[in-house]
Amino acid sequence: MYNFDLIRPSTLEEAVKALGQDEAQALGGGQTLIPTLKQRLAMPETLVSLSGIDAIKGVCVHDDGRLSIGGGTTHATVAREAAAHYPGLAALAASIGDPAVRARGTIGGSLANNDPSACYPAAALGSGATIVTNAREIAADDYFQGMFTTALDDGEIITEVRFPVPEAAAYQKFEQPASRFALVGVFVARYADGVRVAVTGASEEGVFRWSEAEAALSSNFAADALKDLSVPADGMIGDLHGTPDYRAHLVKVLTGRAVAAAS
Amino acid sequence: MPKDHGIGASPTRREDVRFLTGRGKYTDDIALHGQTYAVFARSQVANGVIKSIDTSEAEAMPGVLAVFTGEDFVDVGGNPAGWQINSRDGQPMKEPKRPVLAHGKVRHVGDAYAAVIAETEEQARDAAEAIVAEIDEEPAVVDMGKALADGAPLVHDEIGTNQCFDWGWIEDNRAATDEAIKNAPHVTTLELVNNRLVPNAMEPRASTADYDPGTGEYTLYTTSQNPHLTRLLISAFVLGIPENKLKVVAPDVGGGFGSKIYHYGEEALVLAAAKKIGRPVRWTASRSESFLTDAHGRDHVTKIELACEKDGTFIAFRTETMANVGAYLSNFSTATPTFLHGTLMAGNYAVPNVYVNVKAVFTNTAPVDAYRGAGRPEATYSLERVIDMAARELGIDPLEIRRKNFVQPDQFPFTSAAGLEYDTGNYGALVDKLEEMIDRDGFEARRKASEKNGKLRGLGVNTYIEACGIAPSNLVGVLGSRVGLYDAATVRVNATGNIAVMVGAHSHGQGHETAFPQVVADMLGIDENSVEIVHGDTSKIPFGMGTYGSRSLAVCGSAVVRATEKVINKGKKIAAHMLEASEADIEFTDGQFSVAGTDKSVGFGEVALKAYIPHDFPLEDLEPGLEETAFYDPANFTYPAGAYACEVEVDPETGKVTVCSFAAADDFGNVINPMIVEGQVHGGLAQGIGQALIEGTVYDENGQLLSGTYMDYAMPRADDFPMFKVDHSCQTPCTHNPLGVKGCGEAGAIGSPPAIVNGVIDALQRGGIDVTHIDMPLSPGRVWQAINGAQ
Numbered sequence A: 001m002y003n004f005d006l007i008r009p010s011t012l013e014e015a016v017k018a019l020g021q022d023e024a025q026a027l028g029g030g031q032t033l034i035p036t037l038k039q040r041l042a043m044p045e046t047l048v049s050l051s052g053i054d055a056i057k058g059v060c061v062h063d064d065g066r067l068s069i070g071g072g073t074t075h076a077t078v079a080r081e082a083a084a085h086y087p088g089l090a091a092l093a094a095s096i097g098d099p100a101v102r103a104r105g106t107i108g109g110s111l112a113n114n115d116p117s118a119c120y121p122a123a124a125l126g127s128g129a130t131i132v133t134n135a136r137e138i139a140a141d142d143y144f145q146g147m148f149t150t151a152l153d154d155g156e157i158i159t160e161v162r163f164p165v166p167e168a169a170a171y172q173k174f175e176q177p178a179s180r181f182a183l184v185g186v187f188v189a190r191y192a193d194g195v196r197v198a199v200t201g202a203s204e205e206g207v208f209r210w211s212e213a214e215a216a217l218s219s220n221f222a223a224d225a226l227k228d229l230s231v232p233a234d235g236m237i238g239d240l241h242g243t244p245d246y247r248a249h250l251v252k253v254l255t256g257r258a259v260a261a262a263s
Numbered sequence B: 001m002p003k004d005h006g007i008g009a010s011p012t013r014r015e016d017v018r019f020l021t022g023r024g025k026y027t028d029d030i031a032l033h034g035q036t037y038a039v040f041a042r043s044q045v046a047n048g049v050i051k052s053i054d055t056s057e058a059e060a061m062p063g064v065l066a067v068f069t070g071e072d073f074v075d076v077g078g079n080p081a082g083w084q085i086n087s088r089d090g091q092p093m094k095e096p097k098r099p100v101l102a103h104g105k106v107r108h109v110g111d112a113y114a115a116v117i118a119e120t121e122e123q124a125r126d127a128a129e130a131i132v133a134e135i136d137e138e139p140a141v142v143d144m145g146k147a148l149a150d151g152a153p154l155v156h157d158e159i160g161t162n163q164c165f166d167w168g169w170i171e172d173n174r175a176a177t178d179e180a181i182k183n184a185p186h187v188t189t190l191e192l193v194n195n196r197l198v199p200n201a202m203e204p205r206a207s208t209a210d211y212d213p214g215t216g217e218y219t220l221y222t223t224s225q226n227p228h229l230t231r232l233l234i235s236a237f238v239l240g241i242p243e244n245k246l247k248v249v250a251p252d253v254g255g256g257f258g259s260k261i262y263h264y265g266e267e268a269l270v271l272a273a274a275k276k277i278g279r280p281v282r283w284t285a286s287r288s289e290s291f292l293t294d295a296h297g298r299d300h301v302t303k304i305e306l307a308c309e310k311d312g313t314f315i316a317f318r319t320e321t322m323a324n325v326g327a328y329l330s331n332f333s334t335a336t337p338t339f340l341h342g343t344l345m346a347g348n349y350a351v352p353n354v355y356v357n358v359k360a361v362f363t364n365t366a367p368v369d370a371y372r373g374a375g376r377p378e379a380t381y382s383l384e385r386v387i388d389m390a391a392r393e394l395g396i397d398p399l400e401i402r403r404k405n406f407v408q409p410d411q412f413p414f415t416s417a418a419g420l421e422y423d424t425g426n427y428g429a430l431v432d433k434l435e436e437m438i439d440r441d442g443f444e445a446r447r448k449a450s451e452k453n454g455k456l457r458g459l460g461v462n463t464y465i466e467a468c469g470i471a472p473s474n475l476v477g478v479l480g481s482r483v484g485l486y487d488a489a490t491v492r493v494n495a496t497g498n499i500a501v502m503v504g505a506h507s508h509g510q511g512h513e514t515a516f517p518q519v520v521a522d523m524l525g526i527d528e529n530s531v532e533i534v535h536g537d538t539s540k541i542p543f544g545m546g547t548y549g550s551r552s553l554a555v556c557g558s559a560v561v562r563a564t565e566k567v568i569n570k571g572k573k574i575a576a577h578m579l580e581a582s583e584a585d586i587e588f589t590d591g592q593f594s595v596a597g598t599d600k601s602v603g604f605g606e607v608a609l610k611a612y613i614p615h616d617f618p619l620e621d622l623e624p625g626l627e628e629t630a631f632y633d634p635a636n637f638t639y640p641a642g643a644y645a646c647e648v649e650v651d652p653e654t655g656k657v658t659v660c661s662f663a664a665a666d667d668f669g670n671v672i673n674p675m676i677v678e679g680q681v682h683g684g685l686a687q688g689i690g691q692a693l694i695e696g697t698v699y700d701e702n703g704q705l706l707s708g709t710y711m712d713y714a715m716p717r718a719d720d721f722p723m724f725k726v727d728h729s730c731q732t733p734c735t736h737n738p739l740g741v742k743g744c745g746e747a748g749a750i751g752s753p754p755a756i757v758n759g760v761i762d763a764l765q766r767g768g769i770d771v772t773h774i775d776m777p778l779s780p781g782r783v784w785q786a787i788n789g790a791q
């Protein structure tokens, strides 16, 4: 780790201001950022901890029926407090890492980081969520822009994520044996106006929607509907843990299982 | 009724009180006044010529006290291999020098070429990054086959080859084995890989050195399984510090699994630095450094052939193995693939012909050395996989083909075709026990239930034998060991009757502090809580060869027994004096010295007190004090054996393997503390199943370690396992050590990988998928690939 200053503001305004300085970076739960710092892979001058800002924490149901989760809310809190409203999302949060990771890691940190194997991006994209920042609202479809890349500007803070609550949803995560992140993860959500299928862990472009499956499932919400579909291996990740072919295959298997689990 | 004290009882581990309450004291917990910090500059390339190293900027940085490079150590010795192996042509192995810091060339990613000493660790790290090293990268060799090919880049230019040795065992049996295979009615051939593993002890390596200019004495606190050997190597080979001026302390050590048996360059560096700057120097590895520089394990590529009759009677095993030794020879690296592997290639079987050829190969990767099991897992895996394959080809039940070929109980002592003399065993009884444990009859119903859920279920079995209690010095001397492998103990009885036992074994998770007192207390008829174990400090214990090879109880425990016997004999002299009887008439039972045939007796405590208050001793016949030392050199290896079985489920859609049950029946001879033995087996099983299913060390072709963090190197976790069923009631006590014990520390890691792989192959075959072998680790991706390839 290189030396840095740490500040811990209690309001969003102060945080935004602090992040306006050179070489300042937001610190959420630190579950991604701290290991990066320890390996000396980043050298921010100032870390602005968001953990003191109560206004961006918590889970509640919005007037329009959407589930609203503060950007600084931990995975553990989501697992607990979203369970009654959006069980598929709560179960996803409960499947992230281990208890220590869930006690500190936040939804805002996960979405800001947009790791290609992370779980929340699949839920956000699969739910057609809205990512709310200190400056604007961004539709999930516009937000994810490839591995570790998002629509966020420098210093922009995710304050809230709004999830339309589906009629049925499930996340199927096939764990990479070492990291236990998603080797492939598929989030399926059925809404009155159609089905959304979001895939994480598989593509070199990061989280993506499998539109053929969405179309097929929108007319017939059953694993059978996927029978004649396949995902091309082109552009899938190949690494120590799986070839592009394997990942493409898993996308289909897990989509089927997610549908079965949701229905 | 289970015993509640002494040999055979299971008192909870007394050391756990300090470990579980955060009071363990590890090397990194030792804070010396004025200590400084060392950080190493390590090679980013696998093979490169060091053109220049500019340390001037680093030296000028804040807090920097000294910078070392390989240049500073050209005049000191190298870290040697402990065993000299000769090739089939009689030539000694190639033994390039392993320097303290790389000089001239770097040979693997992580090879240290410079070190910075500074006031703080951060300052040292900053300065290490400021060292400018001009290193010309050269093509690396990673694959052993390519390393042996003509024109391959050389790891060590001065030896002119990447082959360390080409060893035959037993060379005189080669022709007969070839002939037997040529004429055999059935030959099964299998090519397999025994995957390289990173040991991953929970505590990373760490070393702190202190030098006292007033006495000229050095102290090294270090994470060692083997402090005396470390002292010997540093003194005799590396730095030349006289042994009497060097104290090596291995305090609490958080796991070793082999990786901390050896002497490493970092230890020599901190010693030299402490003297140079006149202050203590401390180094603790980061996890990344551990991945890159701890000696790795296994890494064999093997072709094995089993020749047999149509009825499954074994005729011959012939093995050709390439063993990776990495970039440098670590201390046991030449013994592991040879005498700890080749000599076991007859397994539990009365097979007449065995021949093993091992080529050890240098590559631009981390050194490879003994890792939990060391050679025996490689032997067991090869044998038990090829046997399973042969059984399937011949349509014979996998347990029956083994039973049929076992050395029978009335054949012991039995000299195997690979040259070892097995003292005792009963392998059929182990298989009987195993069958009792696994409800084989119910398997079909369980398989059907799995099938209903879309899963393929398989049953995997195997047996194993290993050689522990390392080792008889006379034998290993003939085989090339440069050290003796005895152990030592001192039993010191204090005036008030309690006892300190100084042992050469080193406990880093094994529970010696609990088990050894059980032995002493049992022999002396006293409370085991009045016996304390002292270990890990060369200034306190007589000598020792450390802990590895499941040797602690079999070898050091035997020394403890011998020393305790001497204490009893001395006690008899004192008792005879106290009771005014002849020494020959004194009997010792249940803590009482008594005169045979009378009611006259004195307790152990009274005798102890008398030993230190010798007012009326006849001093020419009777010395005061009650303290005895014994060295014990075993007459033979010990031979634990076992029969293992597991049931696995394979998800054919994803390739994921789930271990549903695992049963282990082991013969460890007599058992001192059943709970500790069970724990050792559990740990071993976890490591063996980890190897079989998920642990894979991957270097790319440039020698970069791709699996260098826990994000990519899969360590097994508790939820990867079912509840284990273990049994050690089949006991054929070792015939040549006083406790009749065999050693249990490695068995689980040795016996479990073939059971898992056999189980997965069985599951696939029963599911109609014709896959006959998959190389470990059987990760989901690989299993799916195999299924996919077969369809």
Ligand SMILES: Cc1cc2nc3c(=O)[nH]c(=O)nc-3n(C[C@H](O)[C@H](O)[C@H](O)COP(=O)(O)OP(=O)(O)OC[C@H]3O[C@@H](n4cnc5c(N)ncnc54)[C@H](O)[C@@H]3O)c2cc1C
Binding pocket: A025, A026, A027, A028, A029, A030, A031, A032, A033, A034, A050, A071, A072, A095, A096, A097, A098, A101, A104, A105, A106, A107, A108, A109, A110, A112, A113, A115, A117, A118, A119, A120, A156, A157, A158, A159, A179, A180, A181, A182
């Ligand atoms: C052992 C382990 C296992 C894990 N397993 C999983 C898993 O299975 N699935 C999974 O999805 N993830 C997993 N993670 C990652 C975990 O979910 C992290 O918590 C998450 O990715 C980052 O969240 P954080 O709050 O810790 O962010 P930090 O690490 O603090 O920050 C990450 C990045 O986000 C930025 N940031 C943080 N908060 C905000 C915000 N509110 N607005 C804008 N930018 C912000 C930071 O500046 C930084 O760039 C694991 C992590 C660990 C250590």
